[in-house]
Amino acid sequence: MDSRIERILMQVEKPARYTGGEVNQIIKNKDNIDLRVAFCFPDTYEIGMSNLGMSILYHTMNSLDYVWCERVFAPWGDMAKAMTDAQIPLYALESGDPISDFDVLAFSIGYEMAYTTVLDMLSMARVPLRSSERKDLTPLVIAGGSACVNAEPIADFIDLAIIGEGEEVNNELLALLKQAKQERWSKERFLRTASDIHGIYVPSLYVPVYGKDGLLDHIEVKDGAVYPVKKRIVQDLDQVDFPVEPVIPTTEIVQDRVSLELFRGCVRGCRFCQAGYIYRPIRMKKSDRLIQQGKELLENTGYQDCTLLSLSTSDYRELMPLLNGLLDYCEPRSIGLSLPSLRADNFSMDIMDRIQRVRKSGLTFAVEGGSQRLRDAINKNVTEEDLLNTCKIAFSGGWNTVKLYYMLGLPTETDEDILGIAQMANAVLHCWRENAKNKNRGVKITISTSCFIPKPFSPFQWEQQITMNEYRRRVSLLKNAITAKNVTYKWHDPETSFIEAVLSRGDRRLADVLEYVWKHGGRLEAWEDYFSYELWMEAFSHFGIDPSFYANREREADEILPWDVIDVGVLKKHLWHERELCYQSTLSPDCRKQCSACGAARLLKKGCVCDS
Amino acid sequence: MRTLQRSFQRAGYPLKYSEGFNPHPLLSVALPMSVGISSDCEILDFKMDEAPSDLELAARSVTNALPEGLVIHEIYYPEVKVTAIKWLKIEGILDFDDGISDELIANLNDVFRQDTIEVMKKTKKGEQLFDCKPHLKELAVQPHSDQKVKMTAVISAQNPTVNPNLLIKAIPDPWRPDFSRFHRIEVYDEEMNIFR
Numbered sequence: 078m079d080s081r082i083e084r085i086l087m088q089v090e091k092p093a094r095y096t097g098g099e100v101n102q103i104i105k106n107k108d109n110i111d112l113r114v115a116f117c118f119p120d121t122y123e124i125g126m127s128n129l130g131m132s133i134l135y136h137t138m139n140s141l142d143y144v145w146c147e148r149v150f151a152p153w154g155d156m157a158k159a160m161t162d163a164q165i166p167l168y169a170l171e172s173g174d175p176i177s178d179f180d181v182l183a184f185s186i187g188y189e190m191a192y193t194t195v196l197d198m199l200s201m202a203r204v205p206l207r208s209s210e211r212k213d214l215t216p217l218v219i220a221g222g223s224a225c226v227n228a229e230p231i232a233d234f235i236d237l238a239i240i241g242e243g244e245e246v247n248n249e250l251l252a253l254l255k256q257a258k259q260e261r262w263s264k265e266r267f268l269r270t271a272s273d274i275h276g277i278y279v280p281s282l283y284v285p286v287y288g289k290d291g292l293l294d295h296i297e298v299k300d301g302a303v304y305p306v307k308k309r310i311v312q313d314l315d316q317v318d319f320p321v322e323p324v325i326p327t328t329e330i331v332q333d334r335v336s337l338e339l340f341r342g343c344v345r346g347c348r349f350c351q352a353g354y355i356y357r358p359i360r361m362k363k364s365d366r367l368i369q370q371g372k373e374l375l376e377n378t379g380y381q382d383c384t385l386l387s388l389s390t391s392d393y394r395e396l397m398p399l400l401n402g403l404l405d406y407c408e409p410r411s412i413g414l415s416l417p418s419l420r421a422d423n424f425s426m427d428i429m430d431r432i433q434r435v436r437k438s439g440l441t442f443a444v445e446g447g448s449q450r451l452r453d454a455i456n457k458n459v460t461e462e463d464l465l466n467t468c469k470i471a472f473s474g475g476w477n478t479v480k481l482y483y484m485l486g487l488p489t490e491t492d493e494d495i496l497g498i499a500q501m502a503n504a505v506l507h508c509w510r511e512n513a514k515n516k517n518r519g520v521k522i523t524i525s526t527s528c529f530i531p532k533p534f535s536p537f538q539w540e541q542q543i544t545m546n547e548y549r550r551r552v553s554l555l556k557n558a559i560t561a562k563n564v565t566y567k568w569h570d571p572e573t574s575f576i577e578a579v580l581s582r583g584d585r586r587l588a589d590v591l592e593y594v595w596k597h598g599g600r601l602e603a604w605e606d607y608f609s610y611e612l613w614m615e616a617f618s619h620f621g622i623d624p625s626f627y628a629n630r631e632r633e634a635d636e637i638l639p640w641d642v643i644d645v646g647v648l649k650k651h652l653w654h655e656r657e658l659c660y661q662s663t664l665s666p667d668c669r670k671q672c673s674a675c676g677a678a679r680l681l682k683k684g685c686v687c688d689s
Numbered sequence: 690m691r692t693l694q695r696s697f698q699r700a701g702y703p704l705k706y707s708e709g710f711n712p713h714p715l716l717s718v719a720l721p722m723s724v725g726i727s728s729d730c731e732i733l734d735f736k737m738d739e740a741p742s743d744l745e746l747a748a749r750s751v752t753n754a755l756p757e758g759l760v761i762h763e764i765y766y767p768e769v770k771v772t773a774i775k776w777l778k779i780e781g782i783l784d785f786d787d788g789i790s791d792e793l794i795a796n797l798n799d800v801f802r803q804d805t806i807e808v809m810k811k812t813k814k815g816e817q818l819f820d821c822k823p824h825l826k827e828l829a830v831q832p833h834s835d836q837k838v839k840m841t842a843v844i845s846a847q848n849p850t851v852n853p854n855l856l857i858k859a860i861p862d863p864w865r866p867d868f869s870r871f872h873r874i875e876v877y878d879e880e881m882n883i884f885r
């Protein structure tokens with residue numbers, strides 16, 4: 078290790094974040110490889126190492142013998158400062174080499190609040206920030222992850238974005254880059270050629286033209302590039318490479334456990350949920366394969382916990398066989414099994430009974446809306462009856478903590494809906510009194526609210542976000558309505574949600590704002606420790622940009638949206654139709670009852686059926 | 690700790706878990722190290738569900754499951770409690786970026802030859818003046834390279850614990866190194882017999 082790094086490690090918190098050397102890290106001989114990739118995660122080691130996508134793509138990229146892909150995370154403030162003071166550039170964990178010499182800097186961006194960290198990492202790596210300032214073919218700066226479905230705010234900084242799932246397209250891109258490097262292509266030639274690969278978006282080939290009213294007038298497509306850019310998916314999840322020997326952190330991370338991904342996509346179609354739409358079509362992994370991978374992972378890692386990942390675990394078709402198979406292995410070894418994202422409506426006694434034998438955690442329900450009418454409007458198909466039934470089973474089974482999550486500011490929400498949240502909390506409390514096995518232990522009911530953020534590619538992409546003052550008014554309305562002492566109310570501050578709302582539906586005019594915020598110290602802003610609302614407002618006013626134009630403005634049906642350049646599968650007209658149903662408080666059937674032809678199935682190969 | 694526990698698990702030698710509401714593996718490090726110290730000799734105390742029939746094989750298998758650089762030298766049934774550990778032999782490399790001189794070496798040796806070596810030490814009751822001298826045996830300083838000095842010492846491992854960095858703190862400003870790193874060599878009992 079560089080002795081300068083060794084010295085500063087003694088001064089910082091959690092130095093294990095910065096040393097590498099974990100079991101199963103991939104080390105290659107750099108003399109034998111053609112491309113070096115720095116896989117950059119714009120958040121801390123603990124968050125990044127918990128990210129399943131990163132773990133998968135680290136392995137798929139390293140499966141190419143001519144590529145060495147290494148990990149890079151954003152240093153915490155103390156380390157970032159120590160590195161700057163000691164003039165140490167950002168380095169990759171495996172080799173300790175500065176990443177400015179790498180061929181590719183690949184960012185995985187899961188949320189908009191990470192944008193300034195991307196800039197910070199580029200700067201720490203001593204790479205020019207804007208794509209236009211990087212004239213050479215390498216280092217190539219690319220980005221992927223769910224935030225990239227609308228990559229416009231960071232479009233000027235990246236050379237290209239991966240739209241959709243990266244397992245296959247990343248490697249196609251790397252193969253092309255290898256060729257381009259050998260044949261000494263110009264960067265322009267490479268980018269134009271790469272844009273023909275399905276799932277690759279090269280922002281410089283699409284120039285937004287704004288009208289006098291500030292709205293997008295049209296998108297100019299250059300050099301005959303494809304329009305729109307279609308999302309890439311993996312057709313068969315069982316066929317694709319899945320790492321059963323992941324890197325095992327030596328320090329504690331957020332998800333210190335084995336994660337198994339059950340399926341991608343979601344059958345439900347909650348209208349506020351971007352993930353429910355952008356990951357479609359629905360494709361599942363077979364339970365026997367999952368059981369096999371789960372066992373191998375547990376054996377290879379020594380983890381004592383296993384968690385099942387998906388947007389809605391209860392909707393996994395082979396849930397029972399999967400649970401049986403995993404529990405047969407886990408129970409005798411005291412390995413805990415957790416099932417997040419269970420739905421209240423079909424949370425069966427059986428499932429709860431089975432997982433309870435291993436470890437008991439609190440119950441968490443995302444109820445989202447306070448009244449049945451509102452839940453119908455957002456297509457969140459949970460009834461109060463379902464919820465209370467589930468609670469009844471849980472309370473009589475000895476559980477005594479319940480967390481209920483809601484959003485305030487959903488389209489069509491009224492004060493009555495908000496008061497409904499307090500009523501539901503009371504009903505849950507009443508249910509506990511009636512059914513609790515052991516009342517001496519007491520009950521803890523937590524209500525949590527956050528401010529709704531309209532997201533691209535959801536039926537609410539045209540909606541306005543309520544103002545921060547309106548959110549605060551609704552919070553105090555609810556606060557005053559909650560009186561029972563066993564019920565705690567926690568609410569998220571609206572400032573972060575407001576900035577996130579600006580960025581998630583932002584366009585390229587926000588690039589200057591991002592750079593300003595970064596320049597003035599903005600980084601790791603998903604962390605309260607670092608987020609500064611004032612700094613963002615200062616940046617907006619510096620460039621004469623009105624953030625409410627992005628956050629609080631309702632869009633017209635025919636407005637050209639900055640992310641129209643991307644085709645995620647689900648059609649715009651389907652989203653609009655869903656939005657109209659919202660205003661009629663009408664539910665849509667879930668995909669299991671009836672396919673609503675959302676458009677996502679177009680991404681499947683001929684002959685394949687969605688959700689089969 | 691997690692690293693160690695998972696390595697036992699991976700190697701197929703699961704550790705015994707404590708009973709109770711929040712079970713944890715029964716594994717402890719006799720002399721926990723502060724970050725940045727390396728070692729040739731650490732004693733782990735642990736319980737297993739089943740006694741391995743071949744202890745040598747078990748040591749090899751767990752080593753294979755450990756991150757590179759960590760080696761289990763020997764697994765054995767304890768006869769003496771780890772509380773009997775008293776002395777610890779350490780070696781330190783002290784960096785002097787502006788180079789070293791005979792005068793520096795002499796000065797350093799003088800510092801440690803004084804009758805008292807007092808430094809402020811953080812305790813549960815706050816900062817207190819602490820004399821390292823009674824808890825120190827054999828301390829020698831010698832040149833290591835143009836910019837490095839090697840220091841060897843035997844210090845009290847527990848009751849009280851003397852962190853080697855305290856010795857650095859005791860060096861007056863003009864001779865204090867720019868950086869130092871320590872390495873543990875061996876552990877001993879009260880009578881300076883090697884502890885096993």
Ligand code: SF4
Pocket residue numbers: 343344357358359668671672673674675676677678687688
């Ligand atoms: S194509 Fe049909 S089944 Fe598939 S996600 Fe869309 S609506 Fe659901």
